[in-house]
Amino acid sequence: MLKTGAELLESGERFAVTMWEYSWLVQREGLKTRSPVFGPEDEYRDWDKVLDELVERGYNCIRIDAHPHLIAAGPAGERQETFIMLPIADNFMWGNHEPVVINPRQGLIEFMGKCKERGIYIGLSSWYNDDETHRKLTIASPEDYARIWKETLDALNDADLLDLVVWVDICNEFPLPVWTPAVFADIFGPLPENEDVMAAMAQPWQESAVKRFNEYLNDTISSLRTAYPNLKYTFSLTSFGVENIVQKADLSAFDVLEPHIWTTDDMEWAQASGMWESQEGDPQKSLRRFVEQVRALYPESRERCRQILDHYTGLWADLARRNDIPLITTEAWTMIFYEDISPDGTEGEWEWFKEIAEIGVQLAIAKGWQGICTSNFCQPHFEGMWRDVAWHRRMTSLIRG
Numbered sequence: 001m002l003k004t005g006a007e008l009l010e011s012g013e014r015f016a017v018t019m020w021e022y023s024w025l026v027q028r029e030g031l032k033t034r035s036p037v038f039g040p041e042d043e044y045r046d047w048d049k050v051l052d053e054l055v056e057r058g059y060n061c062i063r064i065d066a067h068p069h070l071i072a073a074g075p076a077g078e079r080q081e082t083f084i085m086l087p088i089a090d091n092f093m094w095g096n097h098e099p100v101v102i103n104p105r106q107g108l109i110e111f112m113g114k115c116k117e118r119g120i121y122i123g124l125s126s127w128y129n130d131d132e133t134h135r136k137l138t139i140a141s142p143e144d145y146a147r148i149w150k151e152t153l154d155a156l157n158d159a160d161l162l163d164l165v166v167w168v169d170i171c172n173e174f175p176l177p178v179w180t181p182a183v184f185a186d187i188f189g190p191l192p193e194n195e196d197v198m199a200a201m202a203q204p205w206q207e208s209a210v211k212r213f214n215e216y217l218n219d220t221i222s223s224l225r226t227a228y229p230n231l232k233y234t235f236s237l238t239s240f241g242v243e244n245i246v247q248k249a250d251l252s253a254f255d256v257l258e259p260h261i262w263t264t265d266d267m268e269w270a271q272a273s274g275m276w277e278s279q280e281g282d283p284q285k286s287l288r289r290f291v292e293q294v295r296a297l298y299p300e301s302r303e304r305c306r307q308i309l310d311h312y313t314g315l316w317a318d319l320a321r322r323n324d325i326p327l328i329t330t331e332a333w334t335m336i337f338y339e340d341i342s343p344d345g346t347e348g349e350w351e352w353f354k355e356i357a358e359i360g361v362q363l364a365i366a367k368g369w370q371g372i373c374t375s376n377f378c379q380p381h382f383e384g385m386w387r388d389v390a391w392h393r394r395m396t397s398l399i400r401g
Helices: 003-010 045-058 103-117 141-157 181-188 199-204 206-229 242-248 267-271 282-325 349-366 389-400
Strands: 016-021 061-065 083-085 100-102 123-124 165-169 259-262 371-373
Touching: 003 123, 003 165, 016 123, 016 389, 045 103, 061 103, 103 123, 103 141, 123 371, 141 206, 181 206, 206 242, 242 282, 259 282, 267 282, 282 349, 349 371, 349 389
Parallel strands: 016 061, 016 371, 061 123, 123 165
Antiparallel strands: 083 100
């Protein structure tokens, strides 16, 4: 590679990004029984095949979970190569729904090596998924984040792979407790009984919470920048609590702003679409009901969806401009949750979805984004979205200019 990922970002290069989160590593061997909702979960078995398909679709960057809390030594200095990853919730569309054994260090180095062969760049992140040793619960301070990420970057440096890295997202959708619960509690205190996370994030933050939130941003990045000054750092964010972030977050340490933006950031539309109900009850029945409901609502809601995306992209673009940092979005546009409801996704469930995604892509291009996804579903295990090669090529051509 003639330029590193970080250098290309500095030069103004636009990246067509897809998110393969942790599925790239945990959905390889397949389950003993085929899931009626999520299939065999072996779509990433052949990395060469799926990476070639990604290149065919025109993408030049993948955001993946590096599992830094597993690659690094544990809090007492103990090292472990393999881990048993615990199942993801039954109604969640990513990852493993049965326990799987992974070797995160070996897997990351091998996978990134294959990306390097194809000229594919990498955004590093972590969702801090749970394993049988519960390593995620040991992440409870800026020092913890800095330590595990430095050890992970050391491993990639030793393997001559850091030139692929466009940016490092220290924690996915910081500071939502589903990813690192001890960090959320450290910032905001224990969540009051019967109060949901969205309500807690949306109400005005106490000054003590603002102070601790900013310490995570600045202390973690400052420590990592001392070790690896040529990399780009951030914490990805969502619109939960965006008013607090816009008004009070100190982004002076950020090299990149990575917001995740969906039409369902608008709570009224999220409720009307039935998205939250899709996370309740029997996953198969709830999912089908949701997909059919939102697809039927779409024709009369298209302009409303465009207005929602225009509002949030404008808000985040203003924040990036004030802080003079580039924008990258890797999860976005239509819905947080979605899935095939037919074999190969061929019953038209993705057609309206792609129309909204195209609106988001065009807004991001117009407002100066440098890294743009087509959705958070451009992955081999979402068959209906993945199979439309022509659509992906059209979108990535727009993104990359």
